[in-house]
Amino acid sequence: MRRIFVVAFLVVLVAVLVFLGLNALGLLPEQAAAQAEPIDWLLNLELMVISFLFALIIVPLVYSLVAFRRKPGETGDGEHVEGNTRLEIGWTVIPLIIVLIFAYLGAENLGRVRRADPQAMQVQVTGYQWGWQFKYPQYGIRSQELYLPVNEQVLFKMESTDVIHSFWVPEFRVKQDLVPGRVTEVRITPSRVGRYTLMCSELCGTQHAYMNAPVVVVSRAEFDAWVAERQAAAAAAAASGPDAARGEEKYLMYCKACHSIDGSKGVGPTWRGLLGEQVVLTDGTTFIADEAYILRSIKEPASQVVAGYPPMAFNAEAVGLTDADLADIVEFIKTLK
Amino acid sequence: MKKFLSTGLMRGLAFQILGTLAGAGFVTLIRFLMGLKIWGWDKTTYGFTEPAWVFGGLVGVLSFLYGTRVLDDWLKWAAGKETHERHEDPPGWVKFFGPSLDHKVIGIQYTVTSLILLSVGGLFALIFRTELAASGLQFLDPDLYNTLMSLHGIVMIVSILLGIAGVMNYLVPMMIGAADMTFPRLNAFSFWIAVPAAVLLLSSLALGGFDTGWTGYPPLSARAPLGMQMFFLGVFVAGWSSILGALNLLATVLRLRARGMTAFRMPIFVWAAVATSIISLTATQLIGLSFQLVMFQRLFGMGFFDPAKGGNPIIFQHLFWFYSHPAVYVFVLPGLGIISELLPVFARKPLFGYKWVAMSSLGIALVGFLVWAHHMFTSGMNEYLRVPFMYSTLLVAVPTGVKFFSWVATLWGGKIETPTPMMFVLAGLVVFLLGGLSGPPNATVSTDLHLHDTYFIVGHFHDTMFGGYVFPFFAALYYWFPKATGKKLNEKLGHWHFWLMTSGMLVLTLWMMRVGLLGMRRRIADYDPALGFDLSHLVMTVAAFAIALSVLIFFVNVYTSLRKGQAATGNVWNSRSPEWQVPSPMPAHNYEKEFRVVGEPYDYGLPGSAYVKFED
Known part of the structure; x- marks a missing residue:
């Protein structure tokens, strides 16, 4: 019986220390949205239970390894205890209740996170x-x-x-x-x-x-x-004509991930010296790149795929590039010699 | 050398190469006659076109099986010829390289293949882990990073499937007193079909790789390089190994138990093997199916998951996770069974609440079928489905808790010994506890909205995989190595293996969880230095190398112990289990005399009791 009290005391002690330790670490980034409050609240509650369950298993485990370790030269087996039905029912039913409470809390919490403002x-x-x-x-x-x-x-x-x-x-x-x-x-x-x-x-x-x-x-x-x-x-x-500086801004936002401007090979062909250069398509067609080709390539990339590059599905309209934007981009490409 | 080149394995590989070329050539010929493109070089055409490669890959697998001669008996029967009921294996090492019908040989074949794949998958992880040691791209480009990360996942999964198949194959017939599995030829087939599957998976590395992770979500997988198809085909074929192996195991446990071995007198590991096999037998089809659908979408333009053709990408996720969540329990249940099996031996006490532990395995397996959509809380599926899946997911904690409490109660009051296998059992218990305790925050929907697709998840599932599979698997290897070889693995090297692996693992996964909570996304080749994670990643990389080193020590241990290890032919661990009542290693067809079960399996501490009695 004394052993049980020692273990119970240690479980509480370790649980508290683990929970305080985890909190002292600073586990989450700062909160910057109303939705973060209920989420962090629930996570903190879960951390409490996790710390307790961790201690509940680890403490008796380590205690057993120390207290019930076979001494040198000792022979024979441990006590013959096959089980205890009351204990088994207990550690089935109590966790079941805790789990149901958390499922309920989780659903309620989700509701708080999803709360809608009709004026949003x-x-x-x-x-x-x-x-x-x-x-x-x-x-x-x-x-x-x-x-x-x-x-x-x-x-x-x-x-x-x-x-x-x-x-x-x-x-x-x-x-x-x-x-x-x-x-x-x-x-x-x-x-x-x-x-x-x-x-x-x-x-x-x-x-x-x-x-x-x-x-x-x-x-x-x-x-x-x-x-x-x-x-x-x-x-x-909209009022002014095409502008290379604006084109460069668009390039940095939309195009840079795949097209280089220094001649290196990316997911798509480089834009350096593109205008006036000879283009070979996957079907073997060869021609000199002009403005019309570039515009068509941006709008319908699958219609003319350059040899050696995979067909891509960039959708200029869906990402919000207007015709004026495309004119800016062409203007920018003209400056890339 | 000549002897090695003429083994079933080498013949099979040669046939696989020739078969692949023949199949690809056949499709190419048809395409030529139809006037279609037959040759090229881009991300879906590596010389041969994509359809040619896929068909070639399939023919390659069939050719491999033919080449190894694992189909020989069936082909003879089909032709009306008679064969021997049993085949004797050739003496020496050669038997491990060709089809054998002995479950112990097949078990070792599975286990060794699993260890090879574990090393390959681990090597992939080390490569990209090193890349991640600092922010910025060091030596990998993003595509290669994605391929290595994806292959690490699937190679490890196949390694685990083969590892549990190895342990179950080796142990279950022995534990229940059977001479072999019910269907020895099907058993050999199940192993040998996994080998070309592994070759297919690895071949994706040379065919453009794939950048989807092992989850292969379309539409990304529908536009990935050719390697994607080799991945799909490899998983599809590996699935056959799993399904047929599970069928065989269930039939064996149902039909071939020794006299007196009632359901609740089976060794507890057998219960775990049954629970696992029920899942493998009934769920594996879904991953094969979901991958096959994407495969056909790419080959034939069928729009299953293509929104432009009325398809729905989210349906794929449901099909995929319907296997891939229960699969997690396929991976861990045998490991948990090993923990339950070994704890009583080293605590010298009966397993606390045997029936509850046995039933909890079945409980986990069954509840595991109802939780798959918890992987999809942010996916855009019907929002109201999230709450019922939260309830079912949290329920898994109940049978898992029963196991933990019963394990601790088993240790309480024992006379505990801690040789290397017991150390791995205890580490498995602790690491799996961490994996389990980090689960509920992913199960409650609102907290998962933050945690999903971060390193928190990565840490969580590496803890469950290591605690539920890797540590118990190594415990089993240390424990049953004398049974298989008659030699004991070196304890000192075992301790080095243990301490390096355990400390590396704890540092790695706890740190993963920490950076994940703070905002580290998973599956990224590079991270913003402004996040301040550079030092954390360096620590994780060092920890990963410690784990790799520990596995290397294990291999050294196996090599040296095989050559000049301490002889151990008796009941090394003083166990009550039947396989330890006869000398090691055991001959083909196991027991010379049959045994009868006369008592409970784990009655340690009950004077005069016995589990089995051999017939005179």
Whole structure:
């Protein structure tokens, strides 16, 4: 009996130490969304139970190894105890109850995470190999950076143009896949001003590791200023002609993952010296690259695949590139001698 | 050398190469006659076109089987000829390289193949683990990283399947007092079909690799390089090995038990083997099917999972996980059975609550069929399905808990000895506990939204795989090595193996969980240095090398112990199990005299009791 009390005391001690130790480590990134609160609360509760169960198994295990170790020269066997039905029922039923409590808590917690605000601002997210595009239908603008006003719920409507991607900002906690052929949704209420990183968390091919986008959470006033600036820039771009500097910006956002501008071979052909160069397609056709060829290559990449490169499914329209953008990009390519 | 080149294995490999070329040539000829493209060089055409390679791969497998002569008896029967009921194996090492009908030889063939694949899969992991030691790309390009990461996964899975098949094949007939498995020819076939499957899987490395991970989700897998198809075909073929092996094992346990061996007097490992085999027999078809559908989508343009043709990528995930979750229990149940089998021997006490432990294996196997969608909480499947799957997943904790409590109660009050096999059993118990305890946060949906697809999951399942399979597997190797060879493995080297592997494993997986919680995604070739994970990855890489070194020590131990190990032909561990009541190694067809079960298997500490009595 004395042994049982010693072990019980040690179990409590070890459980408390493990739990405090884990908490002292700082296990999670900072909380930057309202959804993170219930999630972290549940995780913390689970950590408590995990610490206890860990101690409940490890302490008697280690205790047994010390106290019931065979002494040198000792012979004979241990006590002949075949089992104890009451104990077995106990450690079946009690865990069952705990498990059901956690399942209930988990469902309730999920409900809190999914709580919807009917006034939520909508942002349309498009994932593609390998980048992100955000459209704000309410304001008629689009961006490669995700600007969000603080303390307002945002409803993300997400689509993929090619393979499965996944939307995750660790500070926001929640994660949702983007599936080709359907629209998936996730609601997030940023709760803390700052800069974060959106990461694709579903393996999506060669450049998966780099499929990130900046996330900027700002006050409502700053958000409105940003919207006005984007609207003005879009209007100015529409008014002026093609511009190589804007083309370079687009290149860095949309094209860089596959096309180099220094002559090195990427997933697709390099753009250096592309205009005026001889092109050989997989079907053997040979011609000199001109503007019309480049535009058609961007819009319908499968219609003319360059020999030695795989056919890709870049979808300029789906990621939000307009004809004016394409003209900018061609203008930029012209500067790459 | 000449003797080696004429073994079944080498003949089979030669036939596989010729068969592959013949099959590919045949398709190429047809394509030529139809005026289709027959030759080229891009990511889906390595010389031969994709359809030619796939058909060639299939013909290669059949040719391999023909070449090894494992089909000979069946072909003779089909032609109306008679064969011997039993075949004697040639003396010496040659028997391990050709088809044998002896379950002990087949068990060793499985185990050795498993260890080879374990080394190959481990080597892949070391390569990309070294790449990850610092942020930025050092020496791998992202495509090769993805291929190595994907191959590490599937090679390890096949290694585990062969490892458990090896242990079950070797032990179950001995433990139940049978001369062999019920269907010895099917048993040999099950092993030999796994060999060309492994060759196919590894061949993907030379054919462009594949960048999907072992999960092979479309649409990514529908547009991956040619290596993808070799992966699909390899898994499809390996599945046959699993299904037929499980069928054979169930038939053996049902039909060939010794007199008096009622269900609750079987050694506990046999219960685990039965539970595992029920899953393998009934679920493996689903992974083969799901991969076959993607294979056909690529070859014939069938749009099963292609949204442009009305297909649905999420259906694939359901089909895939319907096998691949229960598969996890296929991997761990035999290991947990080994823990339950060895603890009483080294604690010198009966297994606490034998019936509860036996039933918990079946409980895990059955509940395991109802939890698959917990891999899909973020996938975009119907949102309301997530809650019922959370309930079913958490339920797995109940039978698993029964095992843990019973194990601890077995140790309590014993007279515990800790030679190397017992050390591995204890490490398996502790590491599996960590794997189990890190499970519930993935099971509750809201917390999983954060943890899914991060290193937390990677740490979690490496703990379950190491605790549930690797440590018990090595425990079994140390424990039954004398049975198979008549020599004991060196204890000192065993201790080195143990301490390096255990400490490496704990550091590696706990650190994985930590960076995962902080925001480290899984399956990425590179990570942002701004995340501050460089030092953590360096530590994990060092730990991985410690594990690799420990396995190397194990191989050295096997080699030296085989040559000049301490002779051990008797009941080395003082066990009550029937296989230890006769001298080691055992002859073909096992027991010279049949035995009758006269008592409980684990009545340690009950004076005058016996488990089995040999007939006079």
